[in-house]
Amino acid sequence: MLQVTEIRENKDAFIQALTKRGIDAAEDLEAVIKADETRRSTQAELDETLSQSNKFSKEIGMLYKNGEVDKANAMKEKTVELKETSKKLQEQLNAAVEELEQLLHNLPNIPHESVPAGTDENDNEVVMEEGEVPKLGDEALPHWELAKKYDLIDFELGVKITGAGFPVFKGKGAKLQRALITYFLDKNTEAGYTEYQVPHVVNEASGFGTGQLPDKEGQMYHITGDNLYLIPTAEVPVTNLFRGDLLMHNELPITCTGYTPCFRREAGSYGAHVRGLNRLHQFDKVEIVRIEHPDNSYAALDGMVEHVKSILRDLKLPYRILRLCGGDLGFTSALTYDFEVFSTAQDRWLEISSVSNFETFQANRLKLRFKNSEGKNELVHTLNGSSLALPRVIAGIMENYQTPEGIKVPEVLVPYCGFDMIS
Known part of the structure; x- marks a missing residue:
């Protein structure tokens, strides 16, 4: 399976190399790059949401400890929203990872430079x-x-x-x-x-x-x-x-x-x-x-x-x-x-x-x-x-x-x- 980082760095060279197999891979490689961008942006958003949720949880504990119950309860409602958001983001991330893997599974290996072009x-x-x-x-x-x-x-x-x-x-x-x-x-x-x-x-x-x-x-x-x-x-x-x-x-x-x-x-x-x-x-x-x-x-x-x-x-x-x-x-x-x-x-x-x-x-x-x-x-x-x-x-x-x-x-x-x- 090809590596996404190599596809991003060598897209044009890979497109040229795969023509030896009789494959026009431009659209497939671009789809891999876009799917990876979606995966990475979704992962970043999920990480930020989880980080914020963890931060709020710690603050809620301190508020309860200090007797600020109303503030703690208000912040608790926000953590419920964040948990729901993180659940949806996790589902989106799973879908993005699956899409990326399917795209990669369908791509053959890159021929070595010494491989002659040909059809059969x-x-x-x-x-x-x-x-x-x-x-x-x-x-x-x-x-x-x-x-x-x-x-x-x-x-x-x-x-x-x-x-x-x-x-x-x-x-x-x-x-x-x-x-x-x-x-x-x-x-x-x-x-x-x-x-x-x-x-x-x-x-x-x-x-x-x-x-x-x-x-x-x-x-x-x-x-x-x-x-x-x-x-x-x-x-x-x-x-x-x-x-x-x-x-x-x-x-x-x-x-x-x-x-x-x-x-x-x-x-x-x-x-x-x-x-x-x-x-x-x-x-x-x-x-x-x-x-x-x-x-x-x-x-x-x-x-x-x-x-x-x-x-x-x-x-x-x-x-x-x-x-x-x-x-x-x-x-x-x-x-x-x-x-x-x-x-x-x-x-x-x-x-x-x-x-x-x-x-x-x-x-x-x-x-x-x-x-x-x-x-x-x-x-x-x-x-x-x-x-x-x-x-x-x-x-x-x-x-x-x-x-x-x-x-x-x-x-x-x-x-x-x-x-x-x-x-």
Whole structure:
């Protein structure tokens, strides 16, 4: 959530920056400023009324003490009027605060200066490509056919149990999935991230804190009886571990990793581009989260990008990195890099990770601050990234490592799964 003080001080710059998202925010930002002025003037009037009421109460006590009953009773009538006035002002203040919060909730984060302008994924900027795309013969199969051929994933059984988008992993397919999870966690903890096991459901405050609510409410599975939500990513519970905290500057950075299943209601369009593992309602993902000093957050973001690159190099998968344009940037993000693996059998790029810096946007919602070296409270910067989302990594491995004899297992995973070939 944007800060009102920053909006007041940088209104014109914010208007210009939000044009990268395709948003004309002039009226919205002006409405925030006016709502804040109303809130502040109402607060000042209420404070003055309460102060006057307290002053009269003290004087009434002295008048009674001195035997000046008539004066005391006359002044008592004024305090009744002041109390009624303060009650009305409090109601007006509550309404002003609610209006201001609603306006702020609807404003997305300000894009970083390096974010290119654009309307959709076609305007994203390719930062780099690395890795050699293997040459597959005409007999090469997409992963959903390989899954059936080698009895690794049963999509129909998932439909039977739950519905489309909930696959069942079997045999070596399940072991490969488990191997990837363990390898990703080991890789992250070796890099200094502390592992957490967190709940897979969160409350409304947690969803609001990281920006999923109210922006993505329709994409989350809602447990109506308890007003809880199935998590769309481990980012939500892990970041909320620190909601409301006041940290010391020497506690930063805080680095976390965790594995969770992820649940998303998003219903994609039909066709080959969403077949198999390309888009699911339930999938597994390992996440990294950082709580950073504002001065260090972009260096930390670069470090997260290098970390994900090292994983893909270990897996020897061809990949590219995109800097998302304003129109494709997430609601809460200031800057996002997407990683995509090339699927040789599908002849297309598959997104497998997003690494983002939210600056103070999430921290303001979370009320997550630190005490700086001068003893002043300041909002932290929050960052997160997938390292990695499993479905499309598995799809990439199956398709890029297929041979006439079977599917080779990336060398780095062999110690984790106990076999080097799926046949």
